[in-house]
Amino acid sequence: MARRPSVTSTxxxxxxxxxxxxxxxxxxxxSVSPQTRERVLAVLEKYDxxxxxxxxxxxxxxxxVVGVVIRDLTNPFYPVMVKAMExxxxxxxxxxxxxxxxxxxxxxxxxxxxxxxxxxIFTAAVATDPLPGRLSGHGIPVVLCHRTIDGFPADQVEAxxxxxxxxxxGHLLELGHRRLAMLTGVPGASTxxxxxxxxxxxxxxxxxxxxxxxxxxxxxxxxxxALLSGPDRPTALFCQxxxxxxxxxxxxxxxxxxxxxxxSVVGCDDVPVSGWERMALTTVRQPLVRIAQVAAELLLDxxxxxxxxxxxxxxxxxxxxxxxxAPPA
Amino acid sequence: MARRPSVTSTxxxxxxxxxxxxxxxxxxxxSVSPQTRERVLAVLEKYDxxxxxxxxxxxxxxxxVVGVVIRDLTNPFYPVMVKAMExxxxxxxxxxxxxxxxxxxxxxxxxxxxxxxxxxIFTAAVATDPLPGRLSGHGIPVVLCHRTIDGFPADQVEAxxxxxxxxxxGHLLELGHRRLAMLTGVPGASTxxxxxxxxxxxxxxxxxxxxxxxxxxxxxxxxxxALLSGPDRPTALFCQxxxxxxxxxxxxxxxxxxxxxxxSVVGCDDVPVSGWERMALTTVRQPLVRIAQVAAELLLDxxxxxxxxxxxxxxxxxxxxxxxxAPPA
DNA sequence: CTGAAAGCGCTTACAG
DNA sequence: CTGAAAGCGCTTACAG
Numbered sequence: 165m166a167r168r169p170s171v172t173s174t175x176x177x178x179x180x181x182x183x184x185x186x187x188x189x190x191x192x193x194x195s196v197s198p199q200t201r202e203r204v205l206a207v208l209e210k211y212d213x214x215x216x217x218x219x220x221x222x223x224x225x226x227x228x229v230v231g232v233v234i235r236d237l238t239n240p241f242y243p244v245m246v247k248a249m250e251x252x253x254x255x256x257x258x259x260x261x262x263x264x265x266x267x268x269x270x271x272x273x274x275x276x277x278x279x280x281x282x283x284x285i286f287t288a289a290v291a292t293d294p295l296p297g298r299l300s301g302h303g304i305p306v307v308l309c310h311r312t313i314d315g316f317p318a319d320q321v322e323a324x325x326x327x328x329x330x331x332x333x334g335h336l337l338e339l340g341h342r343r344l345a346m347l348t349g350v351p352g353a354s355t356x357x358x359x360x361x362x363x364x365x366x367x368x369x370x371x372x373x374x375x376x377x378x379x380x381x382x383x384x385x386x387x388x389x390a391l392l393s394g395p396d397r398p399t400a401l402f403c404q405x406x407x408x409x410x411x412x413x414x415x416x417x418x419x420x421x422x423x424x425x426x427x428s429v430v431g432c433d434d435v436p437v438s439g440w441e442r443m444a445l446t447t448v449r450q451p452l453v454r455i456a457q458v459a460a461e462l463l464l465d466x467x468x469x470x471x472x473x474x475x476x477x478x479x480x481x482x483x484x485x486x487x488x489x490a491p492p493a
Numbered sequence: 494m495a496r497r498p499s500v501t502s503t504x505x506x507x508x509x510x511x512x513x514x515x516x517x518x519x520x521x522x523x524s525v526s527p528q529t530r531e532r533v534l535a536v537l538e539k540y541d542x543x544x545x546x547x548x549x550x551x552x553x554x555x556x557x558v559v560g561v562v563i564r565d566l567t568n569p570f571y572p573v574m575v576k577a578m579e580x581x582x583x584x585x586x587x588x589x590x591x592x593x594x595x596x597x598x599x600x601x602x603x604x605x606x607x608x609x610x611x612x613x614i615f616t617a618a619v620a621t622d623p624l625p626g627r628l629s630g631h632g633i634p635v636v637l638c639h640r641t642i643d644g645f646p647a648d649q650v651e652a653x654x655x656x657x658x659x660x661x662x663g664h665l666l667e668l669g670h671r672r673l674a675m676l677t678g679v680p681g682a683s684t685x686x687x688x689x690x691x692x693x694x695x696x697x698x699x700x701x702x703x704x705x706x707x708x709x710x711x712x713x714x715x716x717x718x719a720l721l722s723g724p725d726r727p728t729a730l731f732c733q734x735x736x737x738x739x740x741x742x743x744x745x746x747x748x749x750x751x752x753x754x755x756x757s758v759v760g761c762d763d764v765p766v767s768g769w770e771r772m773a774l775t776t777v778r779q780p781l782v783r784i785a786q787v788a789a790e791l792l793l794d795x796x797x798x799x800x801x802x803x804x805x806x807x808x809x810x811x812x813x814x815x816x817x818x819a820p821p822a
Numbered sequence: 823c824t825g826a827a828a829g830c831g832c833t834t835a836c837a838g
Numbered sequence: 839c840t841g842a843a844a845g846c847g848c849t850t851a852c853a854g
Binding site: 169218250261278417443 | 543546551556567573575579591593632676710742743744746766769771772
């Protein structure tokens with residue numbers, strides 16, 4: 165049950181006939197004579213010694229841990245981001261501590277603080293979310309990634325979601341659609357707000373049926389089935405993210421509605437699955453990996469210079485036309 | 494840069510006019526008089542105090558951290574497992590430290606040791622993998638989950654993969670297929686070996702074309718396109734996991750091969766995507782979530798009793814018939 | 823270059 | 839019930 169290191173630096177020191185601080189120096193690149201270093205290294209290797217992070221964190225200036233708050237790891241979107249962040253963080257010797265929706269939000273913040281994270285990246289904050297504020301209130305740097313909060317005094321990075329909405333609307337309008345519907349995301353999420361705003365900007369003179377999908381597959385599937393089986397079925401549907409668009413595509417099959425023959429569907433994100441021949445989703449691509457990288461880099465920069473004014477990066481998006489859109493019948 | 498707790502238990506103690514050890518006692522449920530407890534609790538709440546895990550781990554009997562080694566988080570398979578494990582581990586107050594393929598395997602083991610994990614769950618070990626052995630060699634309990642290693646002296650849990658192969662073969666044979674192909678996984682992975690063995694058991698008298706997909710989408714996609722565009726195209730294809738089956742389904746579209754009209758496809762796993770109307774993959778379901786739960790439980794039991802003989806759980810599978818299989822033309 | 827010492831923030835016996 | 843003290847395994851000045 166007790167989980168104590170099998171060997172400690174003190175034991176290494178004893179066996180190498182040096183002071184414990186000398187072991188520490190060869191471990192951390194302090195000045196040590198070649199002979200001594202040699203001797204210590206030999207013992208280090210003999211035991212395959214690994215210094216305790218707990219002790220290091222406790223005494224050192226930094227813990228080397230960065231928190232990453234993910235909403236739902238099973239959304240194909242997030243693993244891609246986590247991987248990208250992990251790459252740049254790991255390169256700089258930082259470890260990452262994942263907090264998912266398995267723990268309650270409040271508990272998540274407590275965990276991050278107990279863990280002594282040097283900073284945290286939020287990937288799915290909503291405007292009303294008190295957590296990022298609470299963390300930075302405790303002096304821990306926060307980066308808002310993918311979803312942002314207007315006026316939040318921190319580094320933020322996101323796609324040009326307004327433009328994404330415009331691109332989707334423009335594409336559908338150009339094809340000749342006039343009976344439009346929009347499957348909306350989580351109320352209050354910046355991505356939902358912005359994508360919706362962009363879409364409405366170009367469709368202001370048209371009635372657009374709005375249905376809430378909450379960025380969730382099951383909710384969207386049910387909502388779209390209801391929409392398609394009801395009266396006044398739209399000829400085109402803009403989904404505020406790809407997961408909802410996939411749900412829509414499948415719901416259409418279930419309802420016997422041909423896509424794109426009887427219904428055009430546009431998504432937003434361009435996750436890997438959307439490129440599959442069986443899905444062939446027309447969507448607006450956002451630079452997923454790049455967004456995650458920038459988030460990690462913003463945090464790194466912040467850790468290097470706490471006084472730097474916050475930056476807000478907005479990355480470009482592009483329409484990817486595939487097989488789910490066509491002119492109305 | 495320095496990441497020190499904003500408040501320490503010593504400061505709390507001072508403000509509450511008690512000894513630091515008393516603060517520790519109210520935190521950990523030691524015996525404290527109601528009045529004293531009240532007073533300390535007030536200060537604790539005032540600062541929203543969170544004790545340092547580093548200090549706790551260093552002094553305490555346990556770190557409360559469990560390692561989970563994941564091959565590729567972007568395979569839809571693993572997030573589901575991680576989530577399930579996290580649920581049961583979190584319930585018992587354990588945190589989980591994720592190691593993905595972003596770090597080199599050797600480095601992964603070193604990280605787990607530095608982190609002082611009380612145990613580790615491997616989700617994608619292969620027979621030749623030295624890592625599980627190395628970890629348990631350092632006295633750290635290991636559980637093999639999903640993929641197992643024959644004769645490895647540790648707790649293991651997996652699906653009945655041999656039966657899975659049999660079910661797939663039986664289904665295809667029953668439909669009347671005689672020109673079969675199999676898309677194989679990572680050589681040496683128990684899942685690949687067992688599913689392959691089960692499939693061959695029922696098809697021993699038939700020539701079965703084997704193509705290596707390595708459990709990887711891109712590799713499988715390329716392999717299946719080559720297979721379908723070549724001579725002697727099979728009428729049925731068993732894919733040793735769903736990701737490869739999805740690749741096959743999409744490759745078939747790319748090659749203009751109708752499924753199930755000209756080609757039947759069977760997968761293995763039954764990940765969520767396989768149930769989508771657009772995919773409708775006939776597959777062998779393995780109890781993903783249950784496997785992950787059992788893995789976590791096995792580790793918990795092991796931590797409670799290090800001397801218990803290792804258990805090896807094999808969970809049942811079932812055929813899920815959907816739209817990608819039919820009699821040969 | 824090297825050692826002795828202090829101290830990080832806690833938990834855990836040990837007295838009282 | 840409560841406090842004083844030891845100690846977890848390290849890093850980091852500080853002497854020599």
